[in-house]
Amino acid sequence: MKEGFFDITSEIGKLEAVLLHRPGKELERLTPQYLQELLFDDIPWLKKMREEHNNFAKVMKDRDCSVYYYESLLEEILLDREVRSSFIKDIVYNGNIDNVELERVLIEFLLAKDSKELVEIAIAGLHKRDFPDIDREFHLVDYIRVDYPFYINPLPNLYFTRDIGAVIGQGLSINKMNTPARDRETMFLKYIYQYHPLFKNNEKPLWYDYKETHSIEGGDILVLSEEVIAIGCSERTSPAAIETISQRLFQQGSIEKVIAIEIPFTRAYMHLDTVFTMVDYDKFTIYPGIEDMVKAYELTVGKTTPKVRPMKNLKDALKTTLRLPDVQLIQSGGGDEITAAREQWNDSTNTLAIAPGVVITYDRNEASNATLRKHGIEVIEIEGSELVRGRGGPRCMSMPLKRQNQ
């Protein structure tokens, strides 16, 4: 690994390296019947979605950010026979296949694939119709699940790389996802972390591991400074996980304070970054519809678990922990309640800062983008009519690996 490759001590420092996934065939496995289970509200048009995603990546590359892709990193590590065999077994044994004979033949089938094909199946899943009709005995599960289309489930949410892992300081949190639909995504990150030369021999701390019990997702983790992070307590991230990761950060890293931000537990605001993101040193954007409902708590190091103290309100929590004379909470939606709610649903507050005061947003959120500009923020708009259908914006679609220190 390049010395200091993981380095995230802010939300807004110039972005130097990012991990993405370009949407692929997994999106074409979405059918109306399984939308909810797979955490989608609509069916995207893949061709257009990929164009939009290419443009998202280009905007970052044009500003000298190195873009890495899950699919390429996985392909590279799977050239190693041992890694590949263990990867295949992990996929099959953790796939709820419930049939030892089928597991055995699936493993044989996958071992015969080359790395590229294997990665495609690992991400897009394996539809029953794409599996050779081998001569095998039918088990109870085959009769019971006869209508279920997949042997290996597709991962249509993988392009929301933010949620899978979070670099905090010089360490990594490989998150425990809240829903089974996204479990395998975190296993991929663990493989990359363990075996890819980019990350290999990383002596840096693993703040959290996907095999732990309590869920925490990256959309809830905001690295505000070298000493302070905010973690959303949400539908997806549990208080127990927040305490566990906080205590580890206090004991082994430079983090001194964690602000736990409680937001309403509902799908529209599934993560903190769907309602609140940092856009500059002292500027944040927030969805006004939740401002009065948000509660903030300060966590500091304790003996075995962190000490917890309720804080006055979010603004005050940011001001005191970041030691700023004032902070601006810029309301999304341009001051209109209905526009704000409509644009929040389309990720108006899910901004990705690529430098202090420079953010990427979807072009469709016209009122929110105009408000950000009014507050002196440079807004780089990208098209996202198809990308947005998975319910995530530019921040959700990116996992920063390295930013310039502030």
Ligand SMILES: NC(=O)NCCC[C@H](N)C(=O)O
């Ligand atoms: N940070 C984010 O808010 N990520 C968006 C994730 C959307 C995805 N369909 C999910 O429900 O997990």
